[in-house]
Amino acid sequence: MIKRSRQREAIRQCLMGRYDHPTAETVCMSIKDEFPNISLGTVYRNLSLLSDMGEIQKITVSGGPDRFDGNPAPHYHFTCRKCGCMMDLDMAPQEQLNKLAAEHFAGEIDSHSILFSGLCPGCKQQTS
Numbered sequence: 646m647i648k649r650s651r652q653r654e655a656i657r658q659c660l661m662g663r664y665d666h667p668t669a670e671t672v673c674m675s676i677k678d679e680f681p682n683i684s685l686g687t688v689y690r691n692l693s694l695l696s697d698m699g700e701i702q703k704i705t706v707s708g709g710p711d712r713f714d715g716n717p718a719p720h721y722h723f724t725c726r727k728c729g730c731m732m733d734l735d736m737a738p739q740e741q742l743n744k745l746a747a748e749h750f751a752g753e754i755d756s757h758s759i760l761f762s763g764l765c766p767g768c769k770q771q772t773s
Contacts, residue, residue: 647698653691655679660701660715666722666731668710704731704760719756725765734761 655676660667667675673688692713696703702714704722712731714722719738724731747754764772 656691666712723761727768
């Protein structure tokens with residue numbers, strides 16, 4: 646069993662109140678008022694632990710820092726190639742993808758992660 650930590654709980658609460666999928670640096674800056682001496686390393690370690698425990702999601706972005714989501718339920722994400730924002734897609738998880746992939750794989754598939762990319766509504770409107 647993992648010991649309870651006030652810092653870890655503050656990090657988790659910070660993520661629960663956000664929908665912008667912040668980076669570890671953003672989370673660190675957000676809780677600095679409550680924990681002025683917290684280090685970025687401590688935030689990274691706690692985010693990794695929370696992710697490993699299934700309490701949050703860690704989203705790896707190609708060419709950018711990892712982002713974090715306080716919603717651990719299966720869902721899809723979108724990232725804008727122009728402004729870099731990340732958001733949830735309002736779309737049901739496609740569980741049949743696990744079965745389809747399993748037909749082409751000798752191992753065992755029990756989950757998947759998909760990150761869509763393109764232009765967010767704001768950036769799309771600017772290019773129109």
